[in-house]
Amino acid sequence: xxxxxxxxxxxxxxxxxxxxxxxxxxxxxxxxxxxxxxxxxxxxxxxxxxxxxxxxxxxxxxxxxxxxxxxxxxxxxxxxxxxxxxxxxxxxxxxxxxxxxxxxxxxxxxxxxxxxxxxxxxxxxxxxxxxxxxxxxxxxxxxxxxxxxxxxxxxxxxxxxxxxxxxxxxxxxxxxxxxxxxxxxxxxxxxxxxxxxxxxxxxxxxxxxxxxxxxxxxxxxxxxxxxxxxxxxxxxxxxxxxxxxxxxxxxxxxxxxx
Amino acid sequence: xxxxxxxxxxxxxxxxxxxxxxxxxxxxxxxxxxxxxxxxxxxxxxxxxxxxxxxxxxxxxxxxxxxxxxxxxxxxxxxxxxxxxxxxxxxxxxxxxxxxxxxxxxxxxxxxxxxxxxxxxxxxxxxxxxxxxxxxxxxxxxxxxxxxxxxxxxxxxxxxxxxxxxxxxxxxxxxxxxxxxxxxxxxxxxxxxxxxxxxxxxxxxxxxxxxxxxxxxxxx
Amino acid sequence: xxxxxxxxxxxxxxxxxxxxxxxxxxxxxxxxxxxxxxxxxxxxxxxxxxxxxxxxxxxxxxxxxxxxxxxxxxxxxxxxxxxxxxxxxxxxxxxxxxxxxxxxxxxxxxxxxxxxxxxxxxxxxxxxxxxxxxxxxxxxxxxxxxxxxxxxxxxxxxxxxxxxxxxxxxxxxxxxxxxxxxxxxxxxxxxxxxxxxxxxxxxxxxxxxxxxxxx
Numbered sequence: 001x002x003x004x005x006x007x008x009x010x011x012x013x014x015x016x017x018x019x020x021x022x023x024x025x026x027x028x029x030x031x032x033x034x035x036x037x038x039x040x041x042x043x044x045x046x047x048x049x050x051x052x053x054x055x056x057x058x059x060x061x062x063x064x065x066x067x068x069x070x071x072x073x074x075x076x077x078x079x080x081x082x083x084x085x086x087x088x089x090x091x092x093x094x095x096x097x098x099x100x101x102x103x104x105x106x107x108x109x110x111x112x113x114x115x116x117x118x119x120x121x122x123x124x125x126x127x128x129x130x131x132x133x134x135x136x137x138x139x140x141x142x143x144x145x146x147x148x149x150x151x152x153x154x155x156x157x158x159x160x161x162x163x164x165x166x167x168x169x170x171x172x173x174x175x176x177x178x179x180x181x182x183x184x185x186x187x188x189x190x191x192x193x194x195x196x197x198x199x200x201x202x203x204x205x206x207x208x209x210x211x212x213x214x215x216x217x218x219x220x221x222x223x224x225x226x227x228x229x230x231x232x233x234x235x236x237x238x239x240x241x242x243x244x245x246x247x248x249x250x251x252x253x254x255x256x257x258x
Numbered sequence: 259x260x261x262x263x264x265x266x267x268x269x270x271x272x273x274x275x276x277x278x279x280x281x282x283x284x285x286x287x288x289x290x291x292x293x294x295x296x297x298x299x300x301x302x303x304x305x306x307x308x309x310x311x312x313x314x315x316x317x318x319x320x321x322x323x324x325x326x327x328x329x330x331x332x333x334x335x336x337x338x339x340x341x342x343x344x345x346x347x348x349x350x351x352x353x354x355x356x357x358x359x360x361x362x363x364x365x366x367x368x369x370x371x372x373x374x375x376x377x378x379x380x381x382x383x384x385x386x387x388x389x390x391x392x393x394x395x396x397x398x399x400x401x402x403x404x405x406x407x408x409x410x411x412x413x414x415x416x417x418x419x420x421x422x423x424x425x426x427x428x429x430x431x432x433x434x435x436x437x438x439x440x441x442x443x444x445x446x447x448x449x450x451x452x453x454x455x456x457x458x459x460x461x462x463x464x465x466x467x468x469x470x471x472x473x474x475x476x477x478x
Numbered sequence: 479x480x481x482x483x484x485x486x487x488x489x490x491x492x493x494x495x496x497x498x499x500x501x502x503x504x505x506x507x508x509x510x511x512x513x514x515x516x517x518x519x520x521x522x523x524x525x526x527x528x529x530x531x532x533x534x535x536x537x538x539x540x541x542x543x544x545x546x547x548x549x550x551x552x553x554x555x556x557x558x559x560x561x562x563x564x565x566x567x568x569x570x571x572x573x574x575x576x577x578x579x580x581x582x583x584x585x586x587x588x589x590x591x592x593x594x595x596x597x598x599x600x601x602x603x604x605x606x607x608x609x610x611x612x613x614x615x616x617x618x619x620x621x622x623x624x625x626x627x628x629x630x631x632x633x634x635x636x637x638x639x640x641x642x643x644x645x646x647x648x649x650x651x652x653x654x655x656x657x658x659x660x661x662x663x664x665x666x667x668x669x670x671x672x673x674x675x676x677x678x679x680x681x682x683x684x685x686x687x688x689x690x691x692x693x
Contacts, residue, residue: 055380087382089382094381096373102374114378117384118414166382321676328649334663336662421642428545449542452546453541
């Protein structure tokens with residue numbers, strides 16, 4: 001069982017110039033649970049996710065990881081020192097849509113890099129842990145490959161291994177399967193499902209409604225920078241009350257009907 | 259045509275060639291280091307620093323190398339910068355090359371996908387580590403063709419040092435040709451020599467490039 | 479001490495000399511455009527001998543320093559019975575040298591056009607001549623404009639080298655002026671300013687063209 005963090009998001013706003021990307025977002029992510037963020041593209045779900053580890057700097061409101069504010073020293077105050085931010089990020093893993101593996105390093109080196117540079121582990125130990133993490137995502141035989149020699153699904157699994165090797169207490173997934181060919185989506189979702197089963201807190205931005213329905217503990221629907229509804233998956237995906245969610249799901253099912 | 263002069267002047271020409279190679283290596287290495295520092299300062303520096311560096315880049319790139327050398331070598335003593343021809347040439351070459359190298363690095367850094375930097379930030383890597391482990395290795399690889407290309411341009415620029423009497427190959431060849439009156443032969447051989455040298459360097463550069471980028475090329 | 483007066487006084491004679499700088503680089507690029515077009519055409523032709531000639535032309539001129547080319551031409555022309563003023567020899571050399579770079583610029587611009595465009599033209603039954611004159615060349619020329627302006631900037635700087643064969647352009651004039659005033663720092667800085675001025679104007683033109691031609 002891993003140690004799992006909680007996330008509290010309170011009244012978060014984010015502007016790009018005059019455009020408001022996030023409007024007064026409130027969201028609680030309980031420890032050990034899986035929260036899926038869904039909604040049309042441009043709705044602000046990736047922006048919200050990126051606010052959780054402060055890759056995106058929210059303008060007002062609070063994002064707290066285990067009660068500790070991230071990004072600012074006090075709400076509305078100065079930005080927190082870079083060192084402190086790095087420390088908080090250590091325990092937050094993130095997986096990107098575009099994998100973002102470092103192309104000049106092998107799979108194993110990609111995973112070990114953070115352990116060496118951030119956790120300060122000796123090389124040998126970092127290498128061992130990298131192997132362990134890669135085995136866990138089913139890539140024990142691909143350790144020596146550079147990213148260019150891996151399929152998209154394998155690259156994304158290496159990226160997950162890179163994140164979990166750091167022993168995070170929270171995992172953020174930013175559309176982890178959107179850049180993948182359809183036949184490779186399953187292998188990545190399976191790894192994520194395993195992680196969820198181990199009690200990891202996960203926040204997942206996704207278009208995979210099946211994953212949201214079967215794995216998520218709660219689903220949050222966003223549109224135009226607003227959090228429209230947060231509820232159990234079945235209530236959002238099967239009996240949505242809000243017409244915006246109904247419209248979104250209709251479009252989704254129509255597309256998948258072909 | 260009289261070719262035996264090349265035997266007679268062999269040692270002198272060899273010495274000149276050594277100085278040419280030395281100037282080229284010096285200019286390339288230190289110009290590259292200075293350029294790298296400028297590119298990093300432009301990426302991470304505060305606005306006034308970036309403006310100053312941009313002005314430096316525009317000024318050096320907007321003026322001929324020969325005039326820069328004149329300012330340094332003949333104008334330098336007026337402000338207490340008394341340099342012999344060779345040190346003046348080396349310094350001039352370094353300064354001359356630095357903005358071009360800086361621009362090469364700058365666009366190479368920009369070519370590193372932002373997501374790969376973000377991925378490092380997300381696991382809490384310090385900015386210094388990110389530069390050393392992600393930005394530099396990836397940037398250097400994508401800068402390589404342009405770096406080789408510009409170092410070839412520098413090879414050719416070394417001949418301009420002869421005008422401020424740096425005793426490199428061009429200088430020795432001109433000395434030889436005025437002593438023997440074999441102007442045409444001397445310059446013809448010099449031209450062919452440079453042609454061969456530049457071809458050689460660009461071939462070695464291409465080979466190097468293929469070796470270094472081998473594992474970065476997408477499987478098809 | 480830096481004499482601001484000498485610095486400003488130098489501009490008069492140096493500006494006057496700038497007409498040769500502009501002449502050499504201007505005529506140089508004009509000649510380079512013509513020869514560059516021929517070399518580019520030779521390189522793209524189906525005739526192997528022409529291709530090889532173009533490749534050697536480009537490789538030689540890009541491999542040999544311009545200063546060496548200048549002296550070579552300077553000494554070669556009389557030997558083969560061509561007696562022209564030094565300025566003509568300088569323009570010819572600069573033009574020939576530029577032709578190598580310009581042919582590469584054009585080859586690059588033509589290569590950068592999507593292949594589908596000429597295929598589309600061939601598909602509607604256009605003959606090869608029209609494909610070239612109506613589809614490929616108009617676009618390639620526009621596409622190459624910023625690079626050509628950049629080449630002109632390089633030529634303005636390179637024209638400083640023709641001072642060694644006695645052309646009284648900005649650099650040569652500044653040498654003479656420095657010798658009479660004994661103020662090399664001020665005079666050479668003034669010369670640098672003139673080059674900078676010319677090149678900043680050209681760079682502005684280049685940016686304008688790039689902006690105008692950006693699709």
